Amino acid sequence: MTRQGGFCLFFVTLTIIFGAMVGAARAATDRGEYLARAGDCVACHSVAGGKAFAGGLKMGTPLGNIYSTNITPDKETGIGSYTLADFDNAIRRGVARDGHQLYPAMPYPSYAKLTDEDVSALYDFFMKEVPPVHQENRPSEIPWPLNMRWPLALWNVVFMDHAVYEPKSGESADWNRGAYLVQGLGHCGACHTPRGLAWNEKAYDESSDAYLGGTMLDFWSAPNLRGDVNAGLGRWSKADLVRFLKTGHNHDGAVFGSMIDVINNSSPYLSDADLDAMATYLKSLPATSPNQPVWAYDDATTKMLRDGHPMDRGAAIYLGQCVSCHVDTGMGFAPFLPPLAGNPTLLDNDPSSLINIVLNGSNQIVVKGTPDAYRMPEFRINLSDQEIADVVTFIRQAWGNHASAVTADQVAQFRKATDPSSDQVVILKMR
Ligand code: HEC
Ligand code: HEC
Ligand code: HEC
Numbered sequence: 001m002t003r004q005g006g007f008c009l010f011f012v013t014l015t016i017i018f019g020a021m022v023g024a025a026r027a028a029t030d031r032g033e034y035l036a037r038a039g040d041c042v043a044c045h046s047v048a049g050g051k052a053f054a055g056g057l058k059m060g061t062p063l064g065n066i067y068s069t070n071i072t073p074d075k076e077t078g079i080g081s082y083t084l085a086d087f088d089n090a091i092r093r094g095v096a097r098d099g100h101q102l103y104p105a106m107p108y109p110s111y112a113k114l115t116d117e118d119v120s121a122l123y124d125f126f127m128k129e130v131p132p133v134h135q136e137n138r139p140s141e142i143p144w145p146l147n148m149r150w151p152l153a154l155w156n157v158v159f160m161d162h163a164v165y166e167p168k169s170g171e172s173a174d175w176n177r178g179a180y181l182v183q184g185l186g187h188c189g190a191c192h193t194p195r196g197l198a199w200n201e202k203a204y205d206e207s208s209d210a211y212l213g214g215t216m217l218d219f220w221s222a223p224n225l226r227g228d229v230n231a232g233l234g235r236w237s238k239a240d241l242v243r244f245l246k247t248g249h250n251h252d253g254a255v256f257g258s259m260i261d262v263i264n265n266s267s268p269y270l271s272d273a274d275l276d277a278m279a280t281y282l283k284s285l286p287a288t289s290p291n292q293p294v295w296a297y298d299d300a301t302t303k304m305l306r307d308g309h310p311m312d313r314g315a316a317i318y319l320g321q322c323v324s325c326h327v328d329t330g331m332g333f334a335p336f337l338p339p340l341a342g343n344p345t346l347l348d349n350d351p352s353s354l355i356n357i358v359l360n361g362s363n364q365i366v367v368k369g370t371p372d373a374y375r376m377p378e379f380r381i382n383l384s385d386q387e388i389a390d391v392v393t394f395i396r397q398a399w400g401n402h403a404s405a406v407t408a409d410q411v412a413q414f415r416k417a418t419d420p421s422s423d424q425v426v427i428l429k430m431r
Contacts, residue, residue, distance in 0.1 A: 025128075032125025035118055038274075039111065039185040040266040044068045053126075054078075054133040059105045060218060062199055064142035066103055074132035087123045092164075094156060101152035103140075109204060113165040113184035159200040178281030179205070181274060186266075188212060191222040191258060206285055213288045214348065219418050220257035221352040223344055227287035229294045230347040234287060241279040242272070248365045248372070249335035253343050256362035256376060257353055268367045295342045298400035302329045314394025317387055321379065322395075330399040336374050341399035351406045354392050355414045358383070385411040 036042070045053045045068045055070040073080040079087065079097075086097040094101060094108035102108060114122075140147060165184055167176040182188050183205050193201040194215040203211035214224035214231065224232035233241060240250045248255035248263040255263045267275065301315075305328040310316045319328075326332045330341035340346055345353055361378030364371055379388065385408040392411075396403040 028121055029125045029129050032121040032123070033129065034269070035122050035185060036125055037266055037269040038181060039122070039187070040262060041071070043261040043265045044106075045071050051131075051133045051135070053130055054135040056135065056138060061103060061105055061142070063146045064140065066105055066140040066142065067138040068106075069137045070133065070135050071126060072130050072133040072135075073127050074134050077134050077136050078132060079126065080132060082123075084120060084123050087126070088119050091119055091122070093162065094152070094160075101149040101156070103149075103152065104155070104199065107187035107190045109160050109201065110184055110187035110190060112160065112162050113180065113204075115164055118185075155198060155200070159196075159198065161204060172280070174277045174280045175284060177274065178277035178279070181270075181278050182281050186278065188225065191215075191217050191220075192225050209286065209288050212282070212285060214350070216350055216352045218258055219352055219356050219414060220259075221345075221348060221350040222259065223348050223353075224288060225282055226285040227283075228289055229287065229292055231344050231349065232287060233282060233344070235294070235342075235344075238276070238279040238283055241282060242275045243335075245270075245275050245278065246272075247335075247367055249338070251334045252339065253345060254335065254338040255365060256357050260363050260365060264366050295347060295402075296400050297341055299329075301398040312390070312394065313387070314390035314392075315398075317383070317391040318394055318398075321383070322391065325374075330395075336372070340395050341401065346396055346401050347403055349403060351392060351396065351403070351410070352414070354396070355388065355406060355411055356418055358388050358392055359411070359415055360418055380415070385409075385415060 042052055044057055044059070045055050047054075047056045050056060051072070053070070053072045055068045057068045058065050059068060070078040072078040075081050079090075082090070082097055089095040090097070090102065090106075091108060092112045092114060094104065094106065096102055165180045168179070171179075189201050189204060189212060192212045192214060193203060194210055194213055195217075196202050202208065202213075205211060209226070212225040215222060226232045227234045229235055236244075236250075236252065240252065243250045244253070244255070245263075245267040247268065248260075270278075304311060305315060305319060305323070310319060318326075325337045326340050327337075330339060332339045357376055359378065359380050362376040364375060366372070383391070388411045389406045389408045393405040395401065396406070
């Protein structure tokens with residue numbers, strides 16, 4: 001071999017080794033980015049129109065408003081001087097670098113389930129791939145003495161299970177992967193599990209049937225994600241569930257309200273295998289209220305609407321304002337204009353989401369950068385409290401739906417509490 005040839009070979013080998021090293025580092029940060037998507041960090045740590053991860057999103061808690069923080073690697077205002085151990089303490093234990101306790105609005109009680117490897121991959125992504133942004137954090141608006149953070153340490157002792165996810169023997173690898181994602185990064189329980197008096201989620205895994213039993217947060221009711229046949233996922237197949245998480249639509253409903261954060265920034269970015277695993281896990285959760293009579297379509301409402309003799313005010317408003325999109329059969333044009341007949345959200349005892357969506361409409365669905373063409377309009381200006389109560393009561397009791405009536409007083413409370421101008425969507429490129 002000539003000297004030149006030897007040099008060349010040396011150079012090629014070096015390039016391959018170097019290339020492999022860069023490739024491995026790249027793969028690690030890509031994995032971190034994937035995990036950041038699964039954890040939906042961007043939805044809470046950014047504001048609409050702002051820089052990704054620079055913080056500042058206002059979040060209501062029972063004690064007062066707080067603001068999410070800057071988690072870009074800026075050394076002065078962000079987490080640039082966090083070591084891996086500091087980052088781990090924040091993510092899995094809710095303790096910031098200076099030792100102060102974080103409010104559980106940061107879902108660290110769920111992230112506590114993460115493995116060491118996943119925490120470290122997330123850390124690499126934030127440190128190496130996220131551009132630093134110089135932006136000061138906003139102080140919380142919780143009044144003294146409730147703003148004292150040390151009682152949170154006690155809260156953690158009482159309510160938090162600090163254990164990393166332990167695969168359950170006797171369940172498949174798929175089920176365990178799904179449980180890990182749903183309970184951990186997905187923090188689905190933060191919205192879907194009822195909370196106790198101290199704002200603690202009543203359960204963090206399937207050992208209690210309160211887990212993912214459905215509840216109201218920020219004026220949206222997040223429905224039951226268990227086997228309940230009417231207001232839960234009992235009538236959805238695994239494929240229906242995967243489709244909803246991947247696209248925000250299926251033949252039974254369309255995403256709206258605070259779930260839009262999950263569809264716009266998180267679940268469609270997950271692999272089919274991971275979405276399938278999540279569906280396997282969710283479909284294994286038994287109903288909270290078993291033995292309910294299963295919803296069945298009843299065409300009496302359709303006939304009544306077609307005869308042109310609407311019996312009540314709610315039906316008349318439906319014909320005037322809603323029928324063009326949701327149709328007199330109540331079946332809409334699925335999957336883009338969702339059906340109202342048999343839709344689990346309409347069969348839920350808690351009408352919060354229905355009142356909210358009719359008052360304020362829905363934000364845009366943007367699946368992996370592609371905005372969707374249809375939106376539920378707002379009726380805040382066109383319909384009075386009584387009219388909204390009438391039409392919501394009507395759709396809750398039409399086409400075989402059978403949920404309780406809604407009053408004008410309930411609508412008035414929601415009208416006051418929800419201000420559509422403050423409810424903007426966050427859709428951001430992460431880097
Ligand atoms: C549901 C909203 C929400 C989600 C999702 C969320 N966070 Fe947070 N996070 C917060 C809030 C709010 C705070 C500030 C809490 C406080 O001030 O007590 C915070 C604080 C933090 C801190 C402490 C920063 C500091 O300034 O000391 C870190 C680090 C952090 N989050 C990282 C993450 C990562 C990484 C993810 C995704 C895996 C994530 N967060 C997802 C709401 C969220
Ligand atoms: C920020 C709060 C929030 C988080 C986090 C959240 N959800 Fe939701 N979810 C909601 C709300 C509110 C609704 C009702 C609106 C709708 O149907 O889109 C909902 C609806 C759903 C539905 C439709 C159910 C039906 O019966 O129509 C599914 C399925 C779902 N969520 C699954 C999940 C999963 C899985 C996770 C975790 C990866 C999750 N959600 C995390 C708030 C949330
Ligand atoms: C211009 C078409 C249009 C009109 C008119 C309309 N809607 Fe909607 N509605 C939608 C779309 C689209 C969605 C799905 C959410 C989204 O993507 O914005 C939706 C969602 C809903 C939902 C939540 C169901 C789900 O699973 O997403 C309810 C409840 C609802 N509409 C009730 C009504 C009522 C009541 C009226 C009349 C007062 C009405 N809508 C008028 C288009 C419309």
